[in-house]
Amino acid sequence: MATEIDVPTRAHERPDLAKARPGDAPEVDATLAGLDALDIPTARRAPLLARSWAATWPKLGALVLFLLLWQVVVWTGWKPTYVLPGPVTALREFGSRLGTGHFWEALARTLVRAVEGYALAVLIGGVVGVAVARFTLLRTAVGSFITALQTMPSIVWFPLAILLFKLSESAIMFVVILGAAPSVANGVIYGVDYVPPLLVRVGRSMGARGFSLYRHVVAPAALPSVLAGLKQGWAFAWRSLMAGELLVIVPGHPSIGADLQNSRELIDTVGVMASMITIFVVGVIVDAAFNAADARMRQRRGLVAEGNSAVRAARGRRKPPNDGAGANERANAITAIDAAVIGTAPDASSGGHAG
Amino acid sequence: MTTALTGSAVDTGAAAQADTALRIDGVSRVFGAGPARVQALDDVSLEVRAGEFVCLLGASGCGKSTLLGLVAGLDAPSAGTVDTTGRRVGMMFQDSALLPWLTAGGNVEVPLKLRGIRKAERRERTERLLSMVRLAGMADRRPHELSGGMRQRVSLARAFAQEADILCMDEPFGALDAMTRDLLHDELERIWRETGVTVLFVTHDVREAVRLGDRIVLLSSRPGRVAEIFDVDIDRPRRIDSAHVAELATTVTARLREEVGRHGH
The missing domain is CATH 3.40.50.300 (P-loop containing nucleotide triphosphate hydrolases)
Known part of the structure; x- marks a missing residue:
């Protein structure tokens, strides 16, 4: 690209950077723009409706299949219907519960417990995680205990919790926090451990030190692992809470777990199933929320795999970036560059334009 | 300008x-x-x-x-x-080493942010730096949406932002x-x-x-x-x-x- 440029000038003559803009070397500009235009990935996202349908129908299919299997088992007469009712009966009971005040009161208490316990677990787990990731001594001291704590079934904490706090909200909260906090802490620790050293170098070369390095580099780089820890922490919190509500029934405090235990004592299988459907639905909704956050993060960072069939389906059919037409365009651009190299002006039509 | x-x-x-x-x-x-x-x-x-x-x-x-x-x-x-x-001293690496969670503009802005420059001025300077490397109008692109050469130019703009x-x-x-x-x-x-x-x-x-x-x-x-x-x-x-x-x-x-x-x- 033998452009007409002046003899090198040095610092004492340097013009304003305003001049350091496209225009002074049109050939380079055109080829660069052409190259840029060819290199920009062409992926386009399908409309929201198509994407949500693509994400929904397989789930619905699986659900229908499961209900069908259940119904078939009931039809075989393996158990009498008062022990194993069919899906229609269970769903009808679940539906009728939705119209009662008691159901919503119980659900609200359960959710408040879950959110409170989870929030405290995130706070404690987060602080412990950051501290362990930061201080080597602390890691050596308690690092492995955190994972050990995580593997302990939450139900084994209840005898101690009941002795300490009696049949109270505190007993449930105690176990929920112990169940969820280790996962959150581990997510933070692994997240910080796996921050690419190059990014830390970049941050430091830009002048980030101490807290600003954490804020601008370490924390965002650790986010995927932290999010995974939060998601796992929620799963542990929810399990611990359900175990807690079955064992620790606080008088005058209706909850989903208490309802479940009640139905069992009254040998009301339909009631048991309706409660379980409630628990399942809450799980599905929270999981969807976490997945949405996760998908958004991955999409922003370009971590969506091209080979993922679900992604392809969601995006709709599109031509791969390097098919015949693309190769043709690139060949034209190369010709343009060759032309520029040997001194002839590039053909305007093959230069292309960015953006 | x-x-x-x-x-x-x-x-x-x-x-x-x-x-x-x-x-x-x-x-x-x-x-x-x-x-x-x-x-x-x-x-x-x-x-x-x-x-x-x-x-x-x-x-x-x-x-x-x-x-x-x-x-x-x-x-x-x-x-x-x-x-x-x-x-x-500014530094540029072999791997463009852009922060993948930020846009091209966001990456250029980090050194400006670290020096406490106001938002309006950051925007203006970022746009100027990106046009210096012939990437005007690309501020909202994410690193994975850019080619290797474009990423290196963003990286160059970021080094100049220091x-x-x-x-x-x-x-x-x-x-x-x-x-x-x-x-x-x-x-x-x-x-x-x-x-x-x-x-x-x-x-x-x-x-x-x-x-x-x-x-x-x-x-x-x-x-x-x-x-x-x-x-x-x-x-x-x-x-x-x-x-x-x-x-x-x-x-x-x-x-x-x-x-x-x-x-x-």
Whole structure:
């Protein structure tokens, strides 16, 4: 690209950077723009409706299949219907519960417990995680205990919790926090451990030190692992809470777990199933929320795999970036560059334009 | 668009030409101890004038990247001194090393944010820096939506956002295809001329060094020492495939092979 440029000038003559803009070397500009235009990935996202349908129908299919299997088992007469009712009966009971005040009161208490316990677990787990990731001594001291704590079934904490706090909200909260906090802490620790050293170098070369390095580099780089820890922490919190509500029934405090235990004592299988459907639905909704956050993060960072069939389906059919037409365009651009190299002006039509 | 980009560089601009921008004096860097002891650099001395384009050339293990790390203040020498004469050092890496969770503009803004510059001014400066590397209007793109060459240009803009007077470049075009690389040589030369920035450019590609450098510092390997310094007296703009470049490249390559050959025994 033998452009007409002046003899090198040095610092004492340097013009304003305003001049350091496209225009002074049109050939380079055109080829660069052409190259840029060819290199920009062409992926386009399908409309929201198509994407949500693509994400929904397989789930619905699986659900229908499961209900069908259940119904078939009931039809075989393996158990009498008062022990194993069919899906229609269970769903009808679940539906009728939705119209009662008691159901919503119980659900609200359960959710408040879950959110409170989870929030405290995130706070404690987060602080412990950051501290362990930061201080080597602390890691050596308690690092492995955190994972050990995580593997302990939450139900084994209840005898101690009941002795300490009696049949109270505190007993449930105690176990929920112990169940969820280790996962959150581990997510933070692994997240910080796996921050690419190059990014830390970049941050430091830009002048980030101490807290600003954490804020601008370490924390965002650790986010995927932290999010995974939060998601796992929620799963542990929810399990611990359900175990807690079955064992620790606080008088005058209706909850989903208490309802479940009640139905069992009254040998009301339909009631048991309706409660379980409630628990399942809450799980599905929270999981969807976490997945949405996760998908958004991955999409922003370009971590969506091209080979993922679900992604392809969601995006709709599109031509791969390097098919015949693309190769043709690139060949034209190369010709343009060759032309520029040997001194002839590039053909305007093959230069292309960015953006 | 008339305000100068790098305030501090402009202040020193008038007197800068004769100035020494960077003084590396008897620098050694040792990693580890005992049997695992590695001497990356041994008594390296080098003076770089303000506005000069110096290429550091060497085979593997010559401590090129270590030396850049010392200049950028990411690391401290075991012996000797590195004096950047109060100038700001910016760094650019082989892998563009953009922060993947930020847009192109967001990446350029980080150094500005770290210096507490107001949002409106950050936006304006970012747009100016991106147009300097011919990426105007690309501020909202994410790194994964850009090609390798474009990512390196964002990375260059980000290095300039540090108001760097000395730009350390660690094999910045090593991972690019030849065509893009050739274009970026032109771009870098243009920006260097227009900003008067001092460049310390690490490469293992002899022709690239001859194409770009005012001087080529040939480093020997294990430990890294200055083996020879070549002055490149070829008029700019240069072309990587010109006869002059090829001629000097042949000389430098012969000397480089000689250095590498000493390790074969």
